[in-house]
Amino acid sequence: MGQWYESISPDFIEWIKKQKIFFVATAPLDGRGCVNTSPKGHDSIRVINSNQVCYLELSGSGIETQSHLEENGRITFMFMAFEGGPRIMRLIGTGRVVRLGCPEFNQLLEDHFQDSDLYDAQGKRAIILADIRKVGTSCGYAVPYYEYKGPRPTLVNFFSKKDDAAMDAYWKLKNKFSLDGLPGMRHEMMGPEWVGKNRGPGEPVMLPSSWMAAEGPMTASNITAWIKSGTGAANLTILSVGIAIGAGVNALINRRR
Template identity: 35%
Template sequence: MGKQFPEIEDHHRAFIEEQHMFFVGTAAEDGRVNISPKGMDSLRVLGPNRIVWRNLTGSGNETAGHLLRVNRMTVMWCGFEKRPMIMRAYGNAKTIHETDTDFEELNGLFPESPGARQIYDMTVEMLQTSCGFAVPFFDHVGERDVLANWAEGKGRDGVHEYWAERNQKTIDGLPTNTPVITK
């Protein structure tokens, strides 16, 4: 049976910080629901009701488009290696782009990356845990370097060009408000 909490407690934070990946779910009023796996040291718990995570440039940009329409987000972690637990944080989030004043400060919480696209600043309204007894064991072998190498190869200017060409709309055609930055 799931347990619900009004905030992230210390033992929840410890569990979150042990995980190598998390999943983010968003949806607009209609169209597709998006669930994305995330990793690469891209999430920080900044308080009992605040999580920030950095989104790196990729082929899709669903979260940005969905949050413009319906401001709700679910973040989920699964205990794959040790303790069987599923944890979900429910809330709303603000999209912070490179052109926003607080981007630099929040982006500085993470390792440097030319692929940094957005920071999501999430207000957690409820945290829920459940057993996770059916979640299989998986061993973490290491991070993939493919995305980091791709962004390094493109450089920041190339990443900006990619945003202009590939990250302006969701797969359902919703705008993402990702800035088009030119030299």
């Protein structure tokens, strides 16, 4: 049934090339946070070597994968056979975000994606580059057969109508925070206030002492994202304490009058 390997064998690489869809899973460090799973289509993934893969990420309404990778680097890829012999394959490792427009992005794009249908597509957001430490296969006996009819063009067509300024506005509107309030898109093209460090090869994940410290001064949008990142009970407790402190300060001021 299930087996584990230390690298992606040549046979596995050829099998991965034939798959038309894969999934990536990430999660924040906070145990209350949202575990994210994203499906990926088009000709978007490349196996660079036996322990490294990358995929070309298009823009979307969420920013979970990038936010989680910037915080802790953990990622799992899952492939499954919908035709031919049954198989499920998971690639477990650590990844980083290579942002659109940086020299490493441009090099990866030229080296690995010139033959992809996404090479000239508008809406490219990043390349996710992952170092794989475990490769797992399992039977896949319960995965049904499906017939592949072709890539769905809707997302590519949607972003093809947007110029660079419209893309920046879309990222600022949709990709500012993850669902749990982690910092989202950090890109030079969006202005100095949006620039974030693009972690280089071999660099460890540097965890901020707190999300608020990484995010900077308190703003209305920060407060909203921070509230969303907590549980209802926790937020209610903090709000109650704040009200009590405020009432105490107000009573003290009135007494001194």
